Amino acid sequence: MKRFREMGIQPATRHGQNFLIDLNLQHMIVDSADLDERDVVLEVGTGTGALTELMAQQAASVVTVEIDGHLFELANELLFKYDNVVMLKQDALKNKNTFAPEVLAHIGKQLEVAPERRLKLVANLPYNIATPIISNLLACEFVPHSMSVTIQKELGDRIIAEPWSKDYSALSVWIQSQADAQIVRIMPPSVFWPPPKVQSAIVKIAVDPEKRASVPDLKYFHQFTKALFIHRRKFLRANVVAAMKKHLSKVEVDAILTEMNFAEDCRTEQIDVATLLKLTELVRAQAPDWTL
Numbered sequence: 387m388k389r390f391r392e393m394g395i396q397p398a399t400r401h402g403q404n405f406l407i408d409l410n411l412q413h414m415i416v417d418s419a420d421l422d423e424r425d426v427v428l429e430v431g432t433g434t435g436a437l438t439e440l441m442a443q444q445a446a447s448v449v450t451v452e453i454d455g456h457l458f459e460l461a462n463e464l465l466f467k468y469d470n471v472v473m474l475k476q477d478a479l480k481n482k483n484t485f486a487p488e489v490l491a492h493i494g495k496q497l498e499v500a501p502e503r504r505l506k507l508v509a510n511l512p513y514n515i516a517t518p519i520i521s522n523l524l525a526c527e528f529v530p531h532s533m534s535v536t537i538q539k540e541l542g543d544r545i546i547a548e549p550w551s552k553d554y555s556a557l558s559v560w561i562q563s564q565a566d567a568q569i570v571r572i573m574p575p576s577v578f579w580p581p582p583k584v585q586s587a588i589v590k591i592a593v594d595p596e597k598r599a600s601v602p603d604l605k606y607f608h609q610f611t612k613a614l615f616i617h618r619r620k621f622l623r624a625n626v627v628a629a630m631k632k633h634l635s636k637v638e639v640d641a642i643l644t645e646m647n648f649a650e651d652c653r654t655e656q657i658d659v660a661t662l663l664k665l666t667e668l669v670r671a672q673a674p675d676w677t678l
């Protein structure tokens with residue numbers, strides 16, 4: 387794209403730099419977030435700042451993070467006039483499992499301004515870190531109200547997958563235990579520059595406080611279901627025994643599975659979120675100190 391080349395942008399694959407060039411779709415992402423003056427937006431991947439600018443005009447504030455110094459400078463030229471935009475030049479993640487503390491600190495500061503403020507993630511995410519961004523945000527101290535994100539369609543399929551399907555995974559369980567997720571729009575590679583090799587999707591994940599409150603120990607649930615789904619096609623019994631090795635005997639595992647009336651040949655991939663939650667609670671009651 388001539389415009390991007392004139393700005394001196396040489397997209398880096400390692401940073402998932404695929405810029406959304408379709409203006410209607412930029413608006414569709416922002417519209418799907420339903421922003422108003424209560425919203426503190428987190429954007430991971432400022433890019434040239436086009437989405438950021440749209441959001442700054444609707445939200446209370448936008449905390450936007452960009453790892454690439456050149457893009458950061460370009461976006462700054464567009465965004466410096468918005469005093470409700472906080473631009474951070476850094477990696478949004480500290481590691482695979484945690485957000486960078488500076489990012490969390492800025493979100494906290496923005497949320498503190500007024501009690502009605504709420505956090506929304508709205509971003510055309512770099513595809514290489516889309517899973518940890520979505521997953522970690524649900525585990526961090528600031529519970530998001532919703533996430534409206536552009537991600538690989540394949541990841542969107544995993545997020546909304548049902549039991550028995552090939553895409554049903556620990557990620558599906560983790561997200562669906564706390565939120566309602568839907569694919570808003572499937573997008574072809576041609577709406578990005580440079581075009582990625584795969585289809586993309588706008589996905590909206592709306593956190594449901596009631597669902598979230600029904601998970602007594604989120605960290606335990608997250609780790610236990612992750613352990614079960616490492617071999618999701620295996621029999622559930624084998625997965626529970628392996629996960630709880632050193633914490634529960636086979637006899638204790640069998641007693642729990644019998645109490646829940648699981649068939650002997652039940653496989654992890656068949657179990658719905660509510661049943662996984664019940665199972666987790668029975669296991670946790672007997673092995674409260676277990677961690678992955």
Ligand SMILES: C[S@@+](CC[C@H](N)C(=O)[O-])C[C@H]1O[C@@H](n2cnc3c(N)ncnc32)[C@H](O)[C@@H]1O
Pocket residue numbers: 401402403404405406407430431432433434435437451452453454457476477478479510511512513515
């Ligand atoms: C898919 S592009 C989206 C850019 C722009 N928001 C848009 O919609 O066109 C992803 C952006 O995330 C940035 N990025 C990649 N990894 C990052 C990280 N770990 N932390 C912060 N930004 C990152 C890239 O440099 C790139 O600008």
